[in-house]
Amino acid sequence: MTPTLSQILFITNTLSFATIIFMHLAKKNSQLVSLYAGQSILTVALLYFSSPDGLPYYLALTLLITLIVKVLAAPYFFMKFIKKSQMKFASNVYLNTPLTLMAIAALIVIAFSQFKPLTAAAPGNENSLLLSIAIIFISFLLIINRKGALSQIFGVLSLENGIVSFAALAGLEETFSLRIGIIFDISVWIIIATIFVSMIHKQFGSLDVTTMKHLKD
Amino acid sequence: MFIILIISAPLITALLSLLIRSRFLVFEILTILSAAIELASAILIVPRVISNGSYSIGSYFSIDALGAILMLIISVIGLAASLYSIGYIRREVAKQIIGFHRVKQYYIFLNFFILAMFSAVFTTSPIIMWIGIEATTLSTAFLISFYNKPSATEAAWKYLIVNSVGLLLGFLGIMLFQTAAIGTPGISNWHFILANASSLNPFIAKIAFIFILIGYGTKVGLAPMHTWLPDAHSKAPVPISSLLSGVLLNVAFLAILRFKAVTDAAVGQAFSQNLLIFFGIISISLAAFIIFAQKNYKRLLAYSSIEHMGIISLGFGFGGIGVFAGLLHMIYHSLAKSILFLASGSIFLKYSSTKIINAKGVLSVLPISGIIFLIGFLAITGVPPFGTFLTEFYILSAGMIQHPVITIVALLALIVAFVGFLKNTHSMIFGEAPETISKGEANKWVVVPPLCLVAILLVLSFYLPQFVKLLINSAALIY
Numbered sequence: 001m002t003p004t005l006s007q008i009l010f011i012t013n014t015l016s017f018a019t020i021i022f023m024h025l026a027k028k029n030s031q032l033v034s035l036y037a038g039q040s041i042l043t044v045a046l047l048y049f050s051s052p053d054g055l056p057y058y059l060a061l062t063l064l065i066t067l068i069v070k071v072l073a074a075p076y077f078f079m080k081f082i083k084k085s086q087m088k089f090a091s092n093v094y095l096n097t098p099l100t101l102m103a104i105a106a107l108i109v110i111a112f113s114q115f116k117p118l119t120a121a122a123p124g125n126e127n128s129l130l131l132s133i134a135i136i137f138i139s140f141l142l143i144i145n146r147k148g149a150l151s152q153i154f155g156v157l158s159l160e161n162g163i164v165s166f167a168a169l170a171g172l173e174e175t176f177s178l179r180i181g182i183i184f185d186i187s188v189w190i191i192i193a194t195i196f197v198s199m200i201h202k203q204f205g206s207l208d209v210t211t212m213k214h215l216k217d
Numbered sequence: 218m219f220i221i222l223i224i225s226a227p228l229i230t231a232l233l234s235l236l237i238r239s240r241f242l243v244f245e246i247l248t249i250l251s252a253a254i255e256l257a258s259a260i261l262i263v264p265r266v267i268s269n270g271s272y273s274i275g276s277y278f279s280i281d282a283l284g285a286i287l288m289l290i291i292s293v294i295g296l297a298a299s300l301y302s303i304g305y306i307r308r309e310v311a312k313q314i315i316g317f318h319r320v321k322q323y324y325i326f327l328n329f330f331i332l333a334m335f336s337a338v339f340t341t342s343p344i345i346m347w348i349g350i351e352a353t354t355l356s357t358a359f360l361i362s363f364y365n366k367p368s369a370t371e372a373a374w375k376y377l378i379v380n381s382v383g384l385l386l387g388f389l390g391i392m393l394f395q396t397a398a399i400g401t402p403g404i405s406n407w408h409f410i411l412a413n414a415s416s417l418n419p420f421i422a423k424i425a426f427i428f429i430l431i432g433y434g435t436k437v438g439l440a441p442m443h444t445w446l447p448d449a450h451s452k453a454p455v456p457i458s459s460l461l462s463g464v465l466l467n468v469a470f471l472a473i474l475r476f477k478a479v480t481d482a483a484v485g486q487a488f489s490q491n492l493l494i495f496f497g498i499i500s501i502s503l504a505a506f507i508i509f510a511q512k513n514y515k516r517l518l519a520y521s522s523i524e525h526m527g528i529i530s531l532g533f534g535f536g537g538i539g540v541f542a543g544l545l546h547m548i549y550h551s552l553a554k555s556i557l558f559l560a561s562g563s564i565f566l567k568y569s570s571t572k573i574i575n576a577k578g579v580l581s582v583l584p585i586s587g588i589i590f591l592i593g594f595l596a597i598t599g600v601p602p603f604g605t606f607l608t609e610f611y612i613l614s615a616g617m618i619q620h621p622v623i624t625i626v627a628l629l630a631l632i633v634a635f636v637g638f639l640k641n642t643h644s645m646i647f648g649e650a651p652e653t654i655s656k657g658e659a660n661k662w663v664v665v666p667p668l669c670l671v672a673i674l675l676v677l678s679f680y681l682p683q684f685v686k687l688l689i690n691s692a693a694l695i696y
Contacts, residue, residue, distance in 0.1 A: 115424070117418065117420040117421065117424075118393065118420070118421055118424060120396075120418045120420075120421065121393075121396040121418075121421070136389065140382070143378070143382060149374065152378055156378065156381050156382060156385065159382065159385050160385055163385060163388055163389050163392060166389065166392060167392045167395075170392070170396060172392055172395050172396065178342070178344050178345070178405070181344070181345065181348050182344070182348065185348050185351050185352065185355075188352075188355050189351070189355060189381065192355055192358055192359075192377065193377065196358070196362070196370070196373065196374055196377060199362065199365075199370050200370060200374060203366075203367045203370050204367060204370075209374070212367070212370075212371040212374070214367055214368035214371050215368055215371055215372060215375075215447075215448045215452075
């Protein structure tokens with residue numbers, strides 16, 4: 001891998017990393033949708049740049065499908081739902097902004113200090129790989145820190161983007177059919193999660209998961 | 218040929234069910250036919266696995282000894298759950314709790330669920346296995362929210378989010394294991410990863426297995442990742458609960474075992490064994506105390522599943538005879554837990570409540586289901602002569618020499634669980650029935666399937682057929 005390509009990958013992943021930080025700071029649901037769409041574009045770019053064989057037709061098709069699912073279809077459905085339900089603002093968080101930022105900083109330190117040996121798979125992309133691990137951890141924090149069902153969905157989807165970027169940077173290749181299988185799975189997940197979000201809104205009158213208190217031992 | 222039959226039967230049934238617009242009977246016939254084809258094909262595959270070591274079609278599907286055990290569990294419980302569904306769903310329709318649309322949805326998702334489990338077991342690719350297990354989450358999410366009540370939606374949401382996060386972490390684990398296959402595009406089957414396991418960086422292998430164990434462990438219901446399980450298993454319709462508890466947990470455990478073999482080849486057995494012991498003992502202990510204090514009989518059964526997954530985990534963690542016993546325990550637990558869930562379905566249909574305090578005098582109101590529940594209770598708590606007594610005894614003896622403290626803690630927890638189960642079951646079975654409850658079983662469809670499972674469990678407790686021994690022995694050699 002050339003130093004220039006390595007730098008391009010690092011910059012792309014840094015931007016992707018920035019999107020998850022901004023997701024933590026986002027107050028409106030529409031901002032979350034836009035940030036996820038942006039992160040997905042960057043993930044597609046990362047997949048393109050990290051491909052060692054240029055752009056064979058199967059990869060081009062995979063990238064196109066990924067783009068359609070993650071950048072166009074999913075954000076469209078979520079935006080439509082936000083408008084329909086008038087759920088403009090993301091729900092509360094468990095940690096306030098300064099504490100969230102401190103937790104993010106701690107996760108970055110853990111990713112860069114404890115998971116360095118994982119980069120043995122692709123030493124040329126060491127920092128980018130560690131950034132991907134940080135994205136995974138920070139996405140996980142988004143899922144557990146936010147009380148809104150929609151925010152949790154974006155946490156899961158961002159986590160998935162982090163894993164995809166890690167796999168791409170580590171040079172892990174899959175067959176066309178497997179890539180399609182994974183994208184299909186994610187698409188179905190998005191559809192089902194969207195249906196459940198509308199069910200939650202309908203039955204609980206809110207997307208705040210703390211209102212769901214029917215199940216206790 | 219037989220693999221294709223097993224895979225295509227539920228797929229075709231689900232697709233045909235999409236086209237049906239008015240007749241309930243067609244869903245029932247198609248589902249039963251599909252389940253019967255699956256069981257017949259599974260029975261025909263077993264001798265081939267025993268004689269050749271595995272049964273494959275192309276490079277994508279292969280069934281080894283452990284896969285064959287899981288295949289038999291899916292098909293036997295699958296058929297019992299399908300038959301039971303007829304009586305259960307008819308009764309819910311008669312009560313006007315659900316309509317045609319819900320029934321259609323039920324049978325379609327039931328078949329997709331069974332298809333996803335078979336795919337996960339048969340595939341040679343860890344990624345297709347991941348897709349299969351994720352597909353079980355997606356197909357069952359709507360079955361858990363089947364009754365469209367806020368509590369069911371809450372359970373389904375928790376199930377969807379917790380399992381999706383868990384499985385994504387598992388996916389990261391798979392990606393890390395695949396670093397053994399870097400530079401070989403498209404090759405990501407178990408054999409290749411296992412053959413290249415020795416070239417894995419030990420640190421990567423350890424981290425990868427931790428992600429796998431946390432990821433798939435979430436689906437297995439190992440504590441502390443179990444939070445979704447009692448909610449989901451208690452809110453789903455009973456036949457689905459029996460499949461979730463009796464079958465799906467084992468399918469997810471299969472994924473852990475496959476990666477355990479890779480990890481063992483890379484860093485030795487001690488690492489994975491210690492982790493399995495850790496999660497096993499936490500699961501048993503936590504579940505035992507909650508079983509003791511439980512007030513809802515479906516949640517009681519769900520926590521019992523967590524306990525038994527802990528026991529199986531402990532068996533693989535202790536190694537030696539514990540592995541054989543762990544595999545045999547999987548079979549016994551599947552049968553006993555399905556029996557209990559199906560019997561609890563009859564209780565629910567009669568009492569319209571899942572609270573233990575409301576379901577008293579079951580034996581006098583439902584004589585057959587009451588006895589079935591009692592047999593299930595004795596089997597699940599490891600009372601002799603049931604096979605679970607022997608498997609639990611073997612697992613604990615395997616741990617007594619190297620891990621005496623953990624073994625004693627496990628034994629104490631099992632006693633607590635037994636006392637808790639006994640206390641709750643006694644109150645349900647022998648209490649005085651409310652006068653408003655009429656006596657008699659709902660219909661034959663909800664009695665015959667659990668009775669058949671009781672017969673199988675009793676036979677397997679007294680006599681282990683040669684083919685089961687061969688399959689377990691063969692699988693135990695690897696894990």
